[in-house]
Amino acid sequence: MPHDVTTPTPPFRSADDRFEVHQIPAMQDNLVWLIVCRATGAAAVVDGPSAKELTPYLEARGIALRAILNTHTHGDHVGINHDLARQGRLEGLDVFGPAQKAAQVPGLTLGVGEGDTVRVGALEGRVWLTEGHMDGHVSFVFGDVIFCGDTMFGAGCGFLFDGPPAKMHASLERIAQLDPATKVCCAHEYTLDNLRFAWSVEPDNPALEARIRASRAIRARGESTVPSTIATERESNPFLRHHSPTVRATVAAAFDDRVLETPLDVFAATRALKDRKDYRAISDAELPG
Ligand SMILES: [Zn+2]
Secondary structure, eight states: OOOSOSBOOOOEEOTTSSEEEEEEEETTTEEEEEEEETTTOEEEEEOOSOSTTHHHHHHHHTOEEEEEEOSOOSHHHHHHHHHHHHTTOOTTOEEEEEGGGGGGSTTOSEEEOTTOEEEETTEEEEEEEOOSSSTTOEEEEETTEEEEETSEETTEEOOOSSOOHHHHHHHHHHHHTSOTTOEEEESBOOHHHHHHHHHHHOTTOHHHHHHHHHHHHHHHTTBOOOSEEHHHHHHHOGGGOTTOHHHHHHHHHHOTTOOOOSHHHHHHHHHHHHHHTGGGGSOGGGSOO
16 A cells, blocks of 8 residues: 655754754655764664665665664554564664563663663754553654654544553643644654544634645645644644633533543543544535635
8 A cells, every 4th residue: 555645754954953854654654754863974763664665765865774763662663673673684773662661672772761861873862751652652852853653643642552541641741842843753644634633623723724724735745744843733733722612612512421620631531532533524525625
């Protein structure tokens, strides 16, 4: 099956000019990220279902892979480790992944968790424990870019496999406190589906309406909506909109048995409502744009 993204986001530089970020679409909707240190040329890949797309990308550009950063251990994130191991190319790489799931990260050289740092050439990334999708899930913060795996998505958040809602809520709220210009490099191109749900819970949000129009045009061209920014997520990601009276009213109407007092209550109900998938009945014609 071809990838949803046929024209990836072009490589971009961090605000401090110290590294480049490359987006490599893989499988159907995975987004593999490559961080390249400009001072040393050292490169690290963040997650990936396989090495199939990465290897020719590196070879074509003469980029030397030095490290793998794994956010969590689902198959479409550590598949790349398995692949490189089979090819005998994992040896010698730094592999940084969740300490809590060390046994499930092939080639792991350093298990990481909250407060740790990882090195890629001359770069140093901060590690945050961002659970909710899966226990042990970590995010990597380099300068003005966060690689957050399956925690925050464009206009959405990861499925709560391990949960509980309180952990995902805390992870999202923490990420949302990053500088508004921070780029959000998540691991999947799920934005349009997420926006359809967002529209179902907050149709009176003009920022959301504008984002839907823009994202539909981007995707119609086969381009990627990722990365977004923290500013964009704060104004239109339904899982950060618990203060919106419209979101509160919509989820309250959907669940008459739920107490909706705290931001966490509203987040949990919003996540549960998305899981019901009622919003998928909304046709394109009903969406802005
Ligand atoms: Zn996952």
